[in-house]
Amino acid sequence: MVEQSTLNELVRIAGRENVLTSKVSLNTYMYDASLVYGQPEVVVYVQNAQQIAAILKLASSKKIPVTPRGGGTCLSGGAVPQRGGIVMVMTRMNRILEIDPENRVAVVEPGVTNMELQKAVAPYGLVYMPDPASQKVSTMGGNLGENSGGMRGIKYGLTRDHIIGMELVLSSGEIVQIGGKLEPIAQELNLNALLIGSEGNLGIVTKIICKLTPAPRANRTMLAIYKTLEDAGTSVSAIIARGIIPCTLELMDNKIINAVEDWLHIGLPVDAGAILLIEVDGWDAGLDRQAQQIMQICRENGATDVKLAQNARERDNLWTARRMAIGAIGRLAPNYDMEDATVPRTKLPEILKEVNRLSQEYNVPIGMLAHAGDGNLHPLVLFDERNKEEMERVEKVRAALFRKALDLGGTLSGEHGIGLAKLEFMRWAFNPEELQFLRRERLAFDPSEILNAGKTVPDTDTAA
Incomplete structure (x- = not known):
């Protein structure tokens, strides 16, 4: 339950105009592009990593669920709160911070849409290869969270093949840097691979370092x-x-x-x-x-x-x-x-x-x-x-x-994620020991399980 004192603190952190509690506002953020519904208790627009860190510290101390949300195009319920709490809207973090054509990288905030990045790098003769059909409206943060692919995936791979670093805020409020402008070397622990496709369960991404590719001739x-x-x-x-x-x-x-x-x-x-x-x-x-x-x-x-x-x-x-x-x-x-x-x-x-x-x-x-x-x-x-x-x-x-x-030897998802929509089928895809392992992985990053709570991995009696 989000109490009035918590709402007051959210207003102090993000500004009154960025904290929404009206019925219309809450109803607006109770769904995404899936068939899943769930109403938040408060919606907060964030604008930088420091605000996110302060909100997560507050939420962790009170065990309030936080659901990060970009463009709302998710097809698995990933942007829908299951347990009320805070919906954290990232769309105002929408700056392209750097385009470095010599090193073939771009640094963007999570609210930048896929197509905005594509258009920005095109004059340099470069391409960001992942191209989901929703690229006009789907955000880079959501693409990272779901490991989106697109039509070019067969040759050029998915999002995980084109993200080489990120800034991440943990549920504790710590801000950490993962990777950088160089792709991970063999001796380095490659946390990018762990975080891409984690559906917002392990942390909230605030900057993304993207690998760019020369445009085909x-x-x-x-x-x-x-x-x-x-x-x-x-x-x-x-x-x-x-x-x-x-x-x-x-x-x-x-x-x-x-x-x-x-x-x-x-x-x-x-x-x-x-x-x-x-x-x-x-x-x-x-x-x-x-x-x-x-x-x-x-x-x-x-x-x-x-x-x-x-x-x-x-x-x-x-x-x-x-x-x-x-x-x-x-x-x-x-x-x-x-x-x-x-x-x-x-x-x-x-x-x-x-x-x-x-x-x-x-x-x-x-x-x-x-x-x-x-x-x-x-x-x-x-x-x-x-x-x-x-x-x-x-x-x-x-x-x-x-x-x-x-x-047939397949999987539950190629790029849309598990979220809430496929949660029940995870017990078909993984045995209890595997689900326990996945849950422990999540707990290592988010001990209170406030981030995108109740999604992706089913609760297990002995996982904790």
Whole structure:
């Protein structure tokens, strides 16, 4: 319970205008992009590490839960308070502090959006490679917390591969520096790897040191058209098996194709069962040969047609279609739930077939997006949350999907995190001893367990 004396202290630390307690304000911060809800007791906008440190010292002394929040685009309930307390909004910490083109790094605050960073480094001929579809609004702090990926993940990796240092505030209020402008050397304890993807459970990040990459000189973009999802999935494995690593390898099914085309009218093949959007990049020499190899592999594995984008407009249309897919599918139903299971690439045809079966068995429409090159599925389950019986069927679909992914050697998440939405499934993915270990890891950083309380790792009777 946040008492009046605590509210007074929060006002002293952050300023009266940055401490919100009205019903409207609290309701505004009780949800993110997931289906999870939870109301805070107070919302605080923070502007620097010193304010965060003072608030965490106060919260730790009174055992008040603190939920850090960026743009609110989280798809697993990670930005939603489960146990009331304080929602700490980071969006006003939105400065790009440094761009160092010689060392190919940038230093940003957590409230900077992914796209703001991309635009800032582009004039230097550099790229920050992680590119989640929500990059216009998702913040770098949230990308770090969830280890976000994006369409370029197959070739360039996820957020963990492009963050080399950070400033972190622990629940005790200590401000610590992790890593730096040099990537960790072999003898150094690499805490970056531990903290990236920790979903705000271990500390609150206040500065991020990002590794930048020279922009590719050229690219070739292809559209492969299939009658079935399974054929598209088979092509993905076949491309990688030939030793070709595209920079993007994305899958869209018929439902997604039609939703996008009805909205954007850019000429997508509405009769296709599925399409693959494929791009190779690098030096111009050799890209035509790679593209021709990929197109031939797609034809050998069931593609009815394969097209090469002939100009920048055609390429931009294809990637606009992919980036706008989630918005397009939102026009088809009052609600959707975008899942995030990941399977080995060779298991893609099997999991795609299972998703179709679940859709028919439970009479629930499902559109399929996937970072197919990573085996990272984003099925969009369509429904109306006002229909209780339909919601029960949706929950059965979710459970069956994650069970199948785990049975195929996959994981519960590729980039959206566990949060609250998948907490119940963690006992399927890990045995009790493993969960105890994960809990002890958390306790080492946050003994009072106030940071993003009740998420990611289920409570265990003997973990403490």
